[in-house]
Amino acid sequence: MTPLLSLTHVAKRLGSHQAVDDVSFDVANGEAVAILGPSGSGKTTLLRLIAGLDTPDRGEISIDGVRVAADGRSIVPPYERRIGFVFQDLALWPHMTVQQQLEFVLGSLKVARSVWRARINDALTLVRIEHLASRYPHQLSGGEQQRAALARTLAGQPRLILLDEPLASLDSELRAHLRQELASLQRSLAVTSVYVTHDRDDAAVIADRVLSMRAGTLVTI
């Protein structure tokens, strides 16, 4: 069966630093993979390459059997890859309410307006913030912002979700709580995901499979 995500000998240099070096791995449909590694090991760069925000210098990236980047060039732009990205600092747009953020995603993906309400309600209900739809990011707590970022990603119904240490800025209690929620959400939706973290507990709870990364290379699979 074709893996949903496939990376073959992917490499990326940032200035004089080899951020990602000859990385290859596959992610099956519905699988949750965690990439575990210390700061500066190239985890975030790897996610950016998969999302199309950066282009690999070498190697090939395929999604659902379609090459999206190869031979040092981007073939499919990020907005056509149908990928959801939860950023480390969440990147919630400060001038939009939670609902407007979801509407922007649906509008950009050209989803029919008739289903917007249902899609927005579903996404907000899934992360249990349906009562916060009219709030701006600065009116939300850390945990609520976290859920809003997740809802924004889920609203687009991506085929692959990339999560870049989304729990990093939270206190340990909230982090443990949200970790469990994320894991159960992942299992109930059976969505394919790549979760980047430096926290072993996060990786163990959320992922079906854990990859370890050091100095730009995968050390164990």
Next chain:
Amino acid sequence: MGRWPSSRTWVLGIAVLSFVVCCVLPVASLFLEILHRPAAITSELLLDARRRGLLSNTVVLGLGAALGASLIGIPLGVLLGRVAFPAKGLIRIALAAPAFIPPYVMALAWVYLANGFTLMNRDVASGWIHSLPAAVIVLALVFYPLSMLATEVAIRRVDGRLEEAGLTVARPGQVLLRITLPLVAPVTLAAALLIFVMAISEFGVPGLLRVRVYTTEVFTAFAALYDVARAVVLTLPLLALCAIVAAAAAALLGDRVVASRRTISIQPRLAERWRTPGILFALLIIAGALVAPLLVLGEQAAGADSLAAVLAGSTSAIANSLVLAAVGATLVVAVAIWLGYFRARTSHGGHAADIIFLVLFAIPSTVLGVGLIGLWNKPGLPGAVYDSSSMFVIGYLARFVPVAALILAASTRYVPLAHEEAAAVGGAHWMRTVSRIVLPQMRLGIAAVWLVVFVLAFGELGVSILVAPPGEATLPIRIYTMIANTPPSHVAVFALLQTAIVLIGVAALGILASSLRIR
């Protein structure tokens, strides 16, 4: 036993006193003068047809210039902030240059251009150039760099991750329109408001293009009709309009007036698709706003018999301008450094200080000139000062200290407070800390402000023409008074000379800006 005030108190006291005397008192004395004329105020507030026309011309001039400048400046700001292309630094300098060339020089060039423009042997533009729409276009071409630079700076400060979050679902154009531009909207709107204020404060362009607005009316009442009372009362609507709009701009900007967050490293290129049309647009604007006026002035100047003969008799005005602008820039920086420092390091009343600085900067030059005359034209020591060329320098201080203080406050914020705290913990007293730790880190910013003020002072006309003592003149006054009774070729020589000196300053600023970026 009372404690001797610290060096910090002394410096703050002297800076604030200088600011109050040079910038606040002229406006305050004008207010007092106006309050002494209740009957005149009543008659001025009852807008008859003539006054309605004056007000409408003034507002249309401001709105038109702000709209035109924003329509040109915002796309250029996006181009400079988000598109990579060769020789960007050079193009930025060329695009910014019109803001530094005195507006009346630009207006003069456009008058010459219009006078020489014929269509099928018919003069079609020489009448049109002396109209409100022409004044709007000239001012839009003079002020668009403010909108451009404000947009570029704001767009560089947008967190690239917010745009990347959009890029995962939307095309770059959509991200630019729905995420980036709304985030910079307060800054672009504030820039438009400031352009509105500067346009309605402008005296040289409407004066030269014979458009009746409040600034020209104030000048006529004072200098031509010698009706001081009317000149004073005429300043009231202009003063109120400028103060309200400048305060609105300051409120919109909030702490961004002196914010100095360093550029965020992730900067997605959202406007690459518009690279070629954008560069063509930039070149078109450079051609229209800079090259064409200079070529026209050059063509006119070429008609002069001998350069030496033209310049004879005006060398003292040229030397006067250079010396006064240099002294003025030095004193403005000397006062503004401390005001900027205290503004940057204060946690209370900082926003109120920003509003005061912006409102004072927005006071029209002819209004300020009338205020300065009211304050200094008195017997005794003030009268002795009033009769000397010191009045030019006082005028430069009144006009440029507020804006210099705002820029230097932003520059101060680049120096982390922790650097000062580390010096203080190490035993250094305040003056030593500032002079050895803070000012050296601000040296390029200080040099840039000095150059900006020098260039602005060198082209200053509105205040200078009102406060000039008998027999004393600066180059701008010389040019303005020559226009009516001297061959165009002679006027063009002076205008080109003025522009050349200004452009040397702009080039130096460009080099300084590159050094700042390298740091």
